[in-house]
Amino acid sequence: MGDAGPARFSIDRTLTDKRLLGAALQDVASWTTWRTVLKAAFGLTLNRDEARAFAAVAGSRKPPQQRVRELWAIIGRRGGKSRMAAALAVHLACFGTHRLARGEVGAVLVLAASRDQAQTVFSYIVGFLQASPILSKEIVNITAHEITLRNGILISVHANSFRTVRGRTLVACIFDEAAFWRDEASATPDVEVYRATLPSLATTNGMLIGISTPYRKLGLLHQKHRDHFGVDSDDVLVVQGSTRRFNPTLSEQTIATQRQADQALTELHVARPAGVMERLVSPELCARGINSFTRDLPSLLTSVKLVDGDARQIWPPLRPPIAAAFAATMAEAQDRRFSADWAKNRESRDAAVRAEQQRIADWYQRATEEQEERENAEAREHFGPGHRKNSV
Numbered sequence: 510m511g512d513a514g515p516a517r518f519s520i521d522r523t524l525t526d527k528r529l530l531g532a533a534l535q536d537v538a539s540w541t542t543w544r545t546v547l548k549a550a551f552g553l554t555l556n557r558d559e560a561r562a563f564a565a566v567a568g569s570r571k572p573p574q575q576r577v578r579e580l581w582a583i584i585g586r587r588g589g590k591s592r593m594a595a596a597l598a599v600h601l602a603c604f605g606t607h608r609l610a611r612g613e614v615g616a617v618l619v620l621a622a623s624r625d626q627a628q629t630v631f632s633y634i635v636g637f638l639q640a641s642p643i644l645s646k647e648i649v650n651i652t653a654h655e656i657t658l659r660n661g662i663l664i665s666v667h668a669n670s671f672r673t674v675r676g677r678t679l680v681a682c683i684f685d686e687a688a689f690w691r692d693e694a695s696a697t698p699d700v701e702v703y704r705a706t707l708p709s710l711a712t713t714n715g716m717l718i719g720i721s722t723p724y725r726k727l728g729l730l731h732q733k734h735r736d737h738f739g740v741d742s743d744d745v746l747v748v749q750g751s752t753r754r755f756n757p758t759l760s761e762q763t764i765a766t767q768r769q770a771d772q773a774l775t776e777l778h779v780a781r782p783a784g785v786m787e788r789l790v791s792p793e794l795c796a797r798g799i800n801s802f803t804r805d806l807p808s809l810l811t812s813v814k815l816v817d818g819d820a821r822q823i824w825p826p827l828r829p830p831i832a833a834a835f836a837a838t839m840a841e842a843q844d845r846r847f848s849a850d851w852a853k854n855r856e857s858r859d860a861a862v863r864a865e866q867q868r869i870a871d872w873y874q875r876a877t878e879e880q881e882e883r884e885n886a887e888a889r890e891h892f893g894p895g896h897r898k899n900s901v
């Protein structure tokens with residue numbers, strides 16, 4: 510069997526049991542959608558209401574018949590993603606049944622979009638463990654980023670980097686806010702980390718969970734949604750839903766404010782660059798541009814604040830008219846920069862191709878002359894001086 514754990518410690522049981530993860534969750538009622546999704550992801554049977562709730566977030570696909578290998582959850586901000594990432598880390602570390610060699614240390618690795626966000630998830634994890642009278646006894650050691658458990662499993666929480674993944678035995682891997690990952694050294698850190706985790710997870714039959722706010726029509730999260738959302742499969746499950754559906758405790762007002770800010774960002778990042786630029790340049794190059802753009806964003810916002818004079822009205826949230834104008838200007842600037850880069854790229858690539866063609870032509874010419882010279886020498890040796898091969 511997979512690492513759903515012994516039936517008596519199903520994800521549903523550990524989330525709701527006040528002696529286990531339920532101790533920190535307190536009022537379980539508001540976590541119903543999450544519970545349903547996780548039950549489905551672990552191949553547990555859903556009742557009629559749960560099946561309906563599942564269909565609404567899973568694109569009307571059938572629930573999986575067994576624990577999936579990959580779960581991807583695309584949910585709005587403050588939808589309980591990091592909290593459930595933490596709950597899953599603890600569940601898989603404490604109740605998973607893993608294929609490990611004797612004495613081998615397996616890690617449940619949680620990767621977040623930044624150090625701060627890793628710290629948030631880490632605090633949630635410690636919270637889940639310490640709130641439970643049973644799980645708290647499983648803690649052997651806690652350092653800044655890692656918790657060692659009595660069963661030998663390590664829970665390790667970091668900002669994303671494929672360097673963190675290398676050389677570890679992973680029994681589960683959880684990506685928090687994967688759509689927002691950045692890495693100076695890579696245009697596609699999400700894809701690279703994903704590829705780095707797969708071999709390790711394959712040997713332990715470990716589960717991979719990606720949780721993120723939707724952000725742009727690029728990258729791993731987008732690919733997973735495109736390829737697997739609403740598709741019947743026991744291997745991969747993709748769910749998608751609003752913050753409110755996953756976290757009914759949030760007020761409409763808070764959500765409306767966030768949506769406004771999110772929309773401004775979406776206009777900036779997704780609509781123009783991903784649409785126009787994807788056609789013009791490769792997705793990787795486009796992603797790299799968006800990465801550097803995101804880095805520039807705070808200083809850009811500062812300059813907008815100075816112009817307008819009233820910072821509070823702008824951020825947060827961006828005022829829609831300013832946001833829209835800002836988005837259009839930035840998208841155009843991005844387009845121009847991309848076009849210029851692309852043209853420069855093409856020029857240098859064409860020049861390189863021309864140089865290579867010339868090099869081959871020269872070499873061919875030289876080789877032909879040398880060959881002819883060799884054959885003439887042979888002919889002279891054979892027929893006497895003054896003889897050329899062609900006159901034989």
Ligand SMILES: Nc1ncnc2c1ncn2[C@@H]1O[C@H](COP(=O)(O)OP(=O)(O)O)[C@@H](O)[C@H]1O
Pocket residue numbers: 539540541585586587588589590591592593755756757758
């Ligand atoms: N379904 C829920 N029921 C009760 N509280 C929730 C729920 N979802 C999220 N929360 C609370 O909202 C806050 C933000 O949750 P978090 O997991 O950090 O959100 P995000 O999705 O942005 O990672 C936390 O205090 C969390 O406990």
Ligand SMILES: [Mg+2]
Pocket residue numbers: 590591592685686
């Ligand atoms: Mg979060």
